[in-house]
Amino acid sequence: MNIELILFGAFALLTLLSAGTVIFARSPINSAMALVSTFFFLAGIYVLLWAHTVAVMQVLVYAGAIMVLFLFVIMLLNLGESPTRGKPTLARIAGGAATVGLFAVLAIILLKLPAAPATLSAGTQASFGTIATMGQVIFTQWLLPFEAVSLLLLVAMVGAVVVAKSRI
Amino acid sequence: MVPITYYLLLAAALFCMGMFGVLVRRNALVIFMCVELMLNAANLTFVAFARMRGDDLGHVSAFFVIAVAAAEAAIGLAIVIAVFRSRGSVLVEDIRTMKH
Numbered sequence: 001m002n003i004e005l006i007l008f009g010a011f012a013l014l015t016l017l018s019a020g021t022v023i024f025a026r027s028p029i030n031s032a033m034a035l036v037s038t039f040f041f042l043a044g045i046y047v048l049l050w051a052h053t054v055a056v057m058q059v060l061v062y063a064g065a066i067m068v069l070f071l072f073v074i075m076l077l078n079l080g081e082s083p084t085r086g087k088p089t090l091a092r093i094a095g096g097a098a099t100v101g102l103f104a105v106l107a108i109i110l111l112k113l114p115a116a117p118a119t120l121s122a123g124t125q126a127s128f129g130t131i132a133t134m135g136q137v138i139f140t141q142w143l144l145p146f147e148a149v150s151l152l153l154l155v156a157m158v159g160a161v162v163v164a165k166s167r168i
Numbered sequence: 169m170v171p172i173t174y175y176l177l178l179a180a181a182l183f184c185m186g187m188f189g190v191l192v193r194r195n196a197l198v199i200f201m202c203v204e205l206m207l208n209a210a211n212l213t214f215v216a217f218a219r220m221r222g223d224d225l226g227h228v229s230a231f232f233v234i235a236v237a238a239a240e241a242a243i244g245l246a247i248v249i250a251v252f253r254s255r256g257s258v259l260v261e262d263i264r265t266m267k268h
Contacts, residue, residue: 008170012178019182019205023189028197035201042208049175049219054211054230061234066204066241073245074197077252095191099184106180110173129218129227137224138231149235156239164246166253 183209
């Protein structure tokens with residue numbers, strides 16, 4: 001039992017608990033706060049995977065920007081708690097069955113994956129996951145998708161303003 | 169080193185929880201949050217495979233997924249606000265103009 005496995009277990013358990021709170025919380029604001037903690041624990045898991053840049057982006061963009069947007073909208077709409085809860089309707093039972101079935105299929109497939117050697121060569125170890133390497137990959141091989149994403153964000157921004165504004 | 173299968177199983181569990189929320193919850197905002205959970209599960213899979221292969225491409229994919237998620241959240245929440253203005257509700261079962 002090494003320290004990495006313990007950390008992974010703790011982060012995984014906390015992530016799943018927070019995700020469960022997101023689904024089952026009564027008020028949307030509790031869901032949003034649980035989602036923030038889910039993102040933080042996932043950032044911890046990314047650090048365990050040596051993806052430091054992704055972990056930082058997770059905290060900055062997801063837990064920072066996107067969740068602020070969510071909380072802002074929830075407070076703007078002034079929503080109360082969900083009126084009904086806990087009644088096992090047909091839709092809920094079917095949804096639960098579909099979820100369990102999908103997870104069973106995924107788990108069977110993943111457990112049959114060939115065990116891969118999980119060690120990196122010494123050359124890649126030093127630069128793996130750093131923002132310099134990521135920037136180099138993005139700006140050489142993936143420049144067009146990167147620019148397309150910037151265009152996508154611009155279109156989304158303009159579209160959000162157009163859709164959400166009140167009558168002119 | 170934790171086996172990569174554990175990370176993939178965690179991502180699968182997270183994805184399934186998000187799917188359950190999308191199928192079961194009625195509040196459009198919570199449904200959006202569950203979509204974010206599913207996108208995060210996809211990100212975790214990308215990063216886990218990047219770690220396994222020693223290749224930074226998975227991190228780049230996660231970066232693009234995060235950017236698309238930001239755009240999706242902005243548009244989705246704007247639509248929720250517009251629907252709330254015209255219908256006075258964010259429960260998806262109250263919105264069935266296009267159903268019939």
